[in-house]
Amino acid sequence: MEKIAHEITLFAEPIFHLGNFTITNALLTSWVAVAVIIILSIILRTKLRVIPGKLQNIFEIVTEGALSLCDQVTGSRILSMKIFPLAICVFFFILLNNWLGLLPIGGLGLLERSEKGLAFVPFLRGGTADINTTIALAVMAVIGANIFGIFSIGIWKIFNKYVNLKALGGTFTKIRKEPAVIIVAPITFFVGIIEIISEFAKVASLSFRLFGNVFAGEVLLASMAALVAYVVPIPFLFLEIMVGIIQALIFSILLVVYFTIASTDHEEHEEKHEHLLSAPSP
Amino acid sequence: MDSIISTFHIDWKIIIAQAVNFGIVFAVLYIFALKPLNKLMAERTEKIKKGIDDAKKSEEMLLKAAHEYEENTIKLRKLSIDTQKELKKDLEKLRAENIERIKKDEAEHIKKRAVQMEIDKKTLVESAKNEIASLATLIAKKIMEGEKK
Numbered sequence: 001m002e003k004i005a006h007e008i009t010l011f012a013e014p015i016f017h018l019g020n021f022t023i024t025n026a027l028l029t030s031w032v033a034v035a036v037i038i039i040l041s042i043i044l045r046t047k048l049r050v051i052p053g054k055l056q057n058i059f060e061i062v063t064e065g066a067l068s069l070c071d072q073v074t075g076s077r078i079l080s081m082k083i084f085p086l087a088i089c090v091f092f093f094i095l096l097n098n099w100l101g102l103l104p105i106g107g108l109g110l111l112e113r114s115e116k117g118l119a120f121v122p123f124l125r126g127g128t129a130d131i132n133t134t135i136a137l138a139v140m141a142v143i144g145a146n147i148f149g150i151f152s153i154g155i156w157k158i159f160n161k162y163v164n165l166k167a168l169g170g171t172f173t174k175i176r177k178e179p180a181v182i183i184v185a186p187i188t189f190f191v192g193i194i195e196i197i198s199e200f201a202k203v204a205s206l207s208f209r210l211f212g213n214v215f216a217g218e219v220l221l222a223s224m225a226a227l228v229a230y231v232v233p234i235p236f237l238f239l240e241i242m243v244g245i246i247q248a249l250i251f252s253i254l255l256v257v258y259f260t261i262a263s264t265d266h267e268e269h270e271e272k273h274e275h276l277l278s279a280p281s282p
Numbered sequence: 283m284d285s286i287i288s289t290f291h292i293d294w295k296i297i298i299a300q301a302v303n304f305g306i307v308f309a310v311l312y313i314f315a316l317k318p319l320n321k322l323m324a325e326r327t328e329k330i331k332k333g334i335d336d337a338k339k340s341e342e343m344l345l346k347a348a349h350e351y352e353e354n355t356i357k358l359r360k361l362s363i364d365t366q367k368e369l370k371k372d373l374e375k376l377r378a379e380n381i382e383r384i385k386k387d388e389a390e391h392i393k394k395r396a397v398q399m400e401i402d403k404k405t406l407v408e409s410a411k412n413e414i415a416s417l418a419t420l421i422a423k424k425i426m427e428g429e430k431k
């Protein structure tokens with residue numbers, strides 16, 4: 001009998017093709033996650049009562065807890081109410097994708113013949129164990145934060161955060177009063193350029209952190225199952241359930257942090273700080 | 283960059299598909315769960331707040347009513363004591379007046395009786411006198427008739 005390879009790949013494996021579009025097992029898991037969220041949302045909507053039932057109670061507890069956590073990050077309920085819907089959706093989407101990867105349905109799959117022989121391709125692979133999913137989420141988070149910043153403090157201030165024309169222009173207006181501005185202004189402009197790079201770094205850090213953690217979990221589970229099957233992987237399964245929650249929480253909190261930073265007017269903050277410093281002490 | 287793309291199989295089509303997936307999740311969760319739930323929770327908070335306010339108002343009203351009841355009870359008690367005192371006073375006065383009137387009436391009655399008794403005495407004496415006189419006349423007449431015989 002030919003040996004079947006259970007190799008865990010760094011990328012999501014293709015299951016089938018729709019034209020020239022490849023459906024991977026991670027994408028399939030994401031669709032399952034979307035379906036589960038849609039079904040739960042509709043059930044919740046139909047069972048919404050002033051006196052809550054079980055499902056509504058759980059959702060209310062999670063929502064209230066998440067909102068108070070969001071308040072701690074933003075420091076303002078008004079700002080929290082704007083960011084919270086997106087953050088909680090990201091949380092649920094990532095959480096379900098993380099957890100679906102742990103389901104034993106992952107044991108169901110296809111046998112594909114490759115150059116190395118027969119290879120097993122599971123139908124379900126954690127949606128976030130595919131870098132494409134995490135890149136999509138990270139790009140949306142970073143672009144979303146900048147759009148939110150534009151709506152909150154204005155396009156000119158966001159533009160100046162990256163291409164600090166205001167600092168360069170200030171060289172001519174402030175040079176008589178503060179000669180040091182001739183050194184400070186180019187540095188400030190350069191900091192803006194670094195900000196652009198940091199936005200790409202945010203995408204990289206968000207996507208690779210999530211992908212790395214979830215993928216490592218899957219590798220760990222597969223390794224444990226290969227070493228001693230059935231019993232030994234069980235504690236690690238519980239660990240991965242925890243990791244799934246923690247990673248979803250980290251991504252959501254970072255999203256809230258990015259949105260909060262983007263909506264804060266740093267110049268106004270600095271001006272207030274300078275004003276306080278220059279004010280005579282009582 | 284190419285090595286990263288080939289190692290991780292980064293595919294912009296799948297990235298877009300996942301973004302669409304998240305978009306669907308956001309829309310569905312926001313429309314079907316978060317928005318109505320937030321509305322419901324706000325309504326409930328409002329109801330609870332109103333309930334607590336109403337309970338506070340009721341408690342205040344109850345305390346006020348109890349205070350008013352106590353005040354009214356004290357006032358009524360005082361009024362009852364005063365009325366009782368006044369009634370007693372009036373009763374005493376009425377009693378004294380009645381005694382006075384009875385005494386006066388009795389004295390008058392005694393006086394009247396004394397006068398009547400005097401009149402009666404006088405009448406009796408007069409009638410006795412007349413009787414004695416007629417008897418004396420009769421005796422004298424009888425004696426004279428006897429002597430004649």
